[in-house]
Amino acid sequence: MLKIISLTLGPVQTNTYIVADTETNEAIVIDPAWDGEKIAETALEQGWQIKEIWLTHAHFDHIGGIADLVKSLPKPPTVYLHPDDYDLWKDGGGASRFGFRIDPGPEPKPLTHGQILQVGNFTFEVRHTPGHRPGHSVFYCADAGVLFSGDLIFYRSVGRTDLPGGDWVTLEKSIREQVYTLPDEIRIFSGHGEGTSVGEEMRENPFVKRM
Numbered sequence: 147m148l149k150i151i152s153l154t155l156g157p158v159q160t161n162t163y164i165v166a167d168t169e170t171n172e173a174i175v176i177d178p179a180w181d182g183e184k185i186a187e188t189a190l191e192q193g194w195q196i197k198e199i200w201l202t203h204a205h206f207d208h209i210g211g212i213a214d215l216v217k218s219l220p221k222p223p224t225v226y227l228h229p230d231d232y233d234l235w236k237d238g239g240g241a242s243r244f245g246f247r248i249d250p251g252p253e254p255k256p257l258t259h260g261q262i263l264q265v266g267n268f269t270f271e272v273r274h275t276p277g278h279r280p281g282h283s284v285f286y287c288a289d290a291g292v293l294f295s296g297d298l299i300f301y302r303s304v305g306r307t308d309l310p311g312g313d314w315v316t317l318e319k320s321i322r323e324q325v326y327t328l329p330d331e332i333r334i335f336s337g338h339g340e341g342t343s344v345g346e347e348m349r350e351n352p353f354v355k356r357m
Contacts, residue, residue: 148268148290150335151188156180157246160207161337163294166194167266174198174265175215175223176285176294177337179207182214198224200263201254202296202337203279204231205309206239212251226263227254228274231281234311257283273324277317278305284324286332293344294335299325301334301342304353321354 151164160179166172166189173194178185189196196219201209204227216222227235232254234240241248259274263285271286278297282305285294297305299321307314325334330345348356 148265148287148292149192150292151192152335153179153181153185153188155184156207156210157244158207159338161335161339162211163335164189164192164194164196165265165294166192167268170266171195172197172266174200174263176200177202177208177296178211178215180210182211182216183218185211185215186218196223197265198226198263199251200257200285200294201225201227201231201235202284202294202298203228203282204234204239204250205279205297206241206244206246206248208296208337209235209239209250210241210246210248213249216251222252225252225254226257228257228281228283230276231279234279234281240310257281259283275320275324277307277313277320278309278311280311282320286328291329291331292333292335293325293328295325295337297337299334299347299351299354300336300338301340302347302351303339304351305337318354326354326356 156179163176261272332344
């Protein structure tokens with residue numbers, strides 16, 4: 147069984163997800179936003195071993211907990227990020243522009259479009275979805291019927307395009323080609339706010355509707 151624990155962390159209430167295969171007790175963390183020790187403790191309480199960290203993109207509110215999370219684990223996990231966001235990762239996620247300073251943690255390994263990642267027995271497909279950030283990616287598990295969408299799409303909303311690297315035309319294209327092509331029933335776990343589904347957003351999202 148795939149189990150998902152959501153933690154809302156940090157100064158801008160970012161969703162961090164701990165995703166585990168309860169049969170193998172292997173787990174990964176998507177976007178460790180803040181409070182890395184709390185993330186590690188939550189996984190330990192479940193008896194899970196965090197093997198990897200997957201980043202949808204490198205804004206500071208999605209990477210601020212990496213360093214403390216890594217320090218809190220007995221074995222350092224592999225961190226994955228699309229190379230088009232390495233520049234932002236090296237800059238601490240742009241935290242200084244908002245009055246914060248963070249340690250971005252260990253250097254990530256590259257994500258590529260179509261890459262397959264594993265959580266125990268569950269397979270996830272990496273989909274490159276620029277628009278909010280050039281290196282933004284989402285993680286899709288067909289077997290479990292879930293999509294982790296980062297800041298690409300939210301409940302009745304979409305990611306900002308007014309920050310460096312953002313582009314509206316590209317964001318809309320990513321949503322239409324990489325999200326709206328999925329089955330209606332796929333559950334969306336986004337970087338901020340409550341969950342939704344592909345079908346709901348195609349019908350109700352005021353920014354990008356079904357064509």
